[in-house]
Amino acid sequence: FVAHELPSGLCELLPDNQNLVLGLSVLQRTLIGEGSHRHLSSSIRLQVKPESILQLPTHFCEVIIIERLPSGVFADPFELQHLHQRRVFTDVAVFGDTNLELPSFRSNRSIVEVHMDVGSNILSGQQDGSEINILLPLHARYQPLDEGGYSVVEIGEPDLFMSCSAEGKQHKQSCLFRLPNDDAKSRTGAVSWRIPSGIPAHAGFVSTFTYISALLSTLLIVWTSIFCSGIKASKNLKQS
Amino acid sequence: MVWLLNPFTFTIGTRGNCEPIVCAMILWIIICLMKGSILQAAFWYGFVVHFRIYPIIYALPIVIVLDPHFFQSGLRPILWHWTSAQAKDSQIDSEVIDRHDMWTAFKSIFTRERIMFGLVSGSVLFLWTGLFFYLYGWEFLHEALLYHLTRTDPRHNFSIYFYHIYLHYEHELSVLEKLISFLPQLIVQLVLISSLAKDLIFCFFVQTVAFVAFNKVITAQYFVWFFCLFPLVLPWSTMKLKWEGLSCILLWMGAQTHWLMWGYLLEFGGKNVFLQLWVASLIFMAANTFVMIMTIQHHRYSPLFKCLAKSKNSVKIE
Numbered sequence: 341f342v343a344h345e346l347p348s349g350l351c352e353l354l355p356d357n358q359n360l361v362l363g364l365s366v367l368q369r370t371l372i373g374e375g376s377h378r379h380l381s382s383s384i385r386l387q388v389k390p391e392s393i394l395q396l397p398t399h400f401c402e403v404i405i406i407e408r409l410p411s412g413v414f415a416d417p418f419e420l421q422h423l424h425q426r427r428v429f430t431d432v433a434v435f436g437d438t439n440l441e442l443p444s445f446r447s448n449r450s451i452v453e454v455h456m457d458v459g460s461n462i463l464s465g466q467q468d469g470s471e472i473n474i475l476l477p478l479h480a481r482y483q484p485l486d487e488g489g490y491s492v493v494e495i496g497e498p499d500l501f502m503s504c505s506a507e508g509k510q511h512k513q514s515c516l517f518r519l520p521n522d523d524a525k526s527r528t529g530a531v532s533w534r535i536p537s538g539i540p541a542h543a544g545f546v547s548t549f550t551y552i553s554a555l556l557s558t559l560l561i562v563w564t565s566i567f568c569s570g571i572k573a574s575k576n577l578k579q580s
Numbered sequence: 581m582v583w584l585l586n587p588f589t590f591t592i593g594t595r596g597n598c599e600p601i602v603c604a605m606i607l608w609i610i611i612c613l614m615k616g617s618i619l620q621a622a623f624w625y626g627f628v629v630h631f632r633i634y635p636i637i638y639a640l641p642i643v644i645v646l647d648p649h650f651f652q653s654g655l656r657p658i659l660w661h662w663t664s665a666q667a668k669d670s671q672i673d674s675e676v677i678d679r680h681d682m683w684t685a686f687k688s689i690f691t692r693e694r695i696m697f698g699l700v701s702g703s704v705l706f707l708w709t710g711l712f713f714y715l716y717g718w719e720f721l722h723e724a725l726l727y728h729l730t731r732t733d734p735r736h737n738f739s740i741y742f743y744h745i746y747l748h749y750e751h752e753l754s755v756l757e758k759l760i761s762f763l764p765q766l767i768v769q770l771v772l773i774s775s776l777a778k779d780l781i782f783c784f785f786v787q788t789v790a791f792v793a794f795n796k797v798i799t800a801q802y803f804v805w806f807f808c809l810f811p812l813v814l815p816w817s818t819m820k821l822k823w824e825g826l827s828c829i830l831l832w833m834g835a836q837t838h839w840l841m842w843g844y845l846l847e848f849g850g851k852n853v854f855l856q857l858w859v860a861s862l863i864f865m866a867a868n869t870f871v872m873i874m875t876i877q878h879h880r881y882s883p884l885f886k887c888l889a890k891s892k893n894s895v896k897i898e
Contacts, residue, residue: 375848443734445750482734482746489852536852543747546858550744551760553862554794557869558764561790564873565775 366497367471369531376480380407380495380531384472386458386502399506401459402430405474405498407452411437412444412493413478413533415452420477431455443482444493452476455503483537491537494530583811592801599801602632603808609638610781610812614884618646622697626704633728634805637769637787639701644777645884646693736843736857738798738836740865743858745796765794778883782816785809786872793868819878828871835860835867 367383384403409415420432436450456474483491583589593600605628612621625642628635712720734746741761748757768790776783788806792798819825839860845851 375846375850377848441733441735443746443749482749485747485750534850536846536850536854538743538746538854539852540747542743542855546747546855547744549862550740550858553740553865554761554764557793557865558767560869561768561872561876562771564876565771568873568877 366500369497371478371531371533372475376535378478378480378533380476380478382474382476382498384474384500386470386472399504400457401502401504402455402457403472403474404501404503405454405456405476406501407454407476407498408496409450409452409478410444410493410495411447411449412481412483412491412535413495414438414440414447414450414481415476415478416440420452420454423477429454430457440479443484444491445484447481458502480533480535483535485540486537487540489536489539490534493533493535495533496530583808586807588800589804589807592804597801597804598631599804600808602628602635603804605631606635606638606784607808609642610784613642613645613780618693618697619700622700623704625697626701627708629701630705630708633725634788634791637791638784640773641777641780641783641787642697643694644773645780646691646697647885733797736846736854738800738839738861738864739796740858740861741796742861743854746854761796765791768794776881778885779879779881780884781809781812782879782882785813786876789868789872789875793865793872813875813879816880816882817875817878818880819874824874824878828874831867832871835864839864 365385365387367385368381369383370381372379372381382405384405386403407415414437415434417432417434417438420429420434423429424432431453432455433453434450435453437448438450439447454474454476456472458470458472478495480493483493589600605624609621609624609628612618612624621642625635625638709721709725712724734742734749736742769787772783772786772790776786785806788809792802792805795802817825819828839857842853842857842860845853846857
């Protein structure tokens with residue numbers, strides 16, 4: 341929903357090339373935790389260049405981070421909604437495959453959009469920059485079978501936007517910036533997630549022993565129910 | 581105490597699952613049947629199957645127990661009044677009832693009570709399903725019913741089938757494979773019903789334990805389904821807590837804890853322990869089977885109702 345056409349009232353007050361005003365760098369992208377439920381941590385540095393101090397009315401900005409997730413991982417829309425309710429994020433949206441149960445070879449990619457508040461008056465040069473840390477909870481899907489026992493899922497660089505709004509005299513004015521981070525891309529690279537996967541060599545004996553085990557249990561229960569239950573015992577009792 | 585102070589029941593009951601409500605409805609259905617309120621039992625049965633599908637396994641034992649020898653229009657069914665001293669006599673008597681029923685089963689399958697129960701519970705089920713279909717459309721029908729017919733969850737769970745399903749998930753399982761995995765469930769249910777249906781509550785209990793054990797997906801919330809019946813069958817067990825009872829409890833819990841250890845290493849440790857986890861599922865299945873066998877062997881067969889024809893010396897329970 342960033343594609344919404346935003347009114348350009350605030351934008352008119354900004355220099356033509358906002359890139360001169362705003363500097364952005366993704367300092368670090370790491371996966372926190374272990375196992376199937378981890379957090380993708382992105383440290384983003386937002387800097388207003390000192391040579392372009394602006395005189396703007398009171399405004400509020402939020403960073404919009406768009407993650408394109410591969411089919412091997414997913415973000416839980418309900419969990420993100422919960423974080424939104426707790427005001428960790430100012431807005432959230434998940435597009436694409438949100439089925440939580442599907443393994444990766446049956447699912448599609450998904451896109452996660454997260455809005456995070458970066459405070460007020462950031463463009464007025466009152467702050468020389470700020471560092472934002474976004475923790476996005478992610479979950480691993482079941483991976484395609486692999487002889488090595490592990491699959492590697494790579495999460496690429498996110499797209500970053502910044503949206504600012506100012507309380508005008510008559511109406512709220514907003515402006516959306518796309519913040520290029522070409523330099524950052526080369527620095528941080530993709531994040532790799534090593535996820536356990538089933539081993540195809542197990543297929544034969546796992547199926548065999550699963551069915552043998554089910555059959556044995558069935559026979560034992562059937563035998564007990566027919567020959568060893570209280571009914572049988574009472575019959576024996578009577579005969580004796 | 582077995583129900584209330586069970587960490588499973590209060591954890592699962594307070595995390596948002598509606599299982600305790602389902603359990604309460606099942607217990608109420610049993611009470612209704614014991615009081616002879618077939619219409620009310622049928623209403624709640626139709627409602628509970630709409631709520632959760634699993635109580636559908638109780639349909640056959642209920643129909644069997646609605647025998648004309650126990651239920652006759654205008655008459656309240658007579659319950660067995662149990663004391664430990666009567667155990668021997670009643671066991672012998674129960675055999676007579678069973679032999680008698682082999683003949684009557686063919687003779688009088690379609691009794692008034694059975695038809696009434698079937699029609700009322702079926703109508704209630706269809707009405708509720710129809711109402712929610714009207715409100716929410718196909719999405720409801722898919723989420724509530726159709727999804728369960730086609731569900732094959734490859735993710736790890738207590739079921740012995742999970743790794744097999746995962747390893748074969750990339751190609752569709754054939755009808756034969758699906759049938760083979762469904763057969764043990766079907767056979768066990770039919771055998772338990774045919775041999776224990778008259779002892780209705782115990783039948784419900786072992787049916788539920790077996791249904792959960794042989795299911796393709798087993799999660800901890802399913803255990804609550806039979807925990808609610810456990811206190812009702814406990815008095816009829818001849819099993820001593822020391823050591824038979826204790827060994828059953830420890831084995832069941834031990835097998836589960838063992839599974840949970842490997843589950844933790846897979847899910848929260850990111851280790852490839854699928855094989856160990858599957859072996860732990862087999863061990864848990866063995867533990868379930870052992871507990872079921874011990875329970876059946878040590879259960880004092882106690883039919884719920886007395887034959888109306890032989891009610892002279894019976895005690896009517898209000």
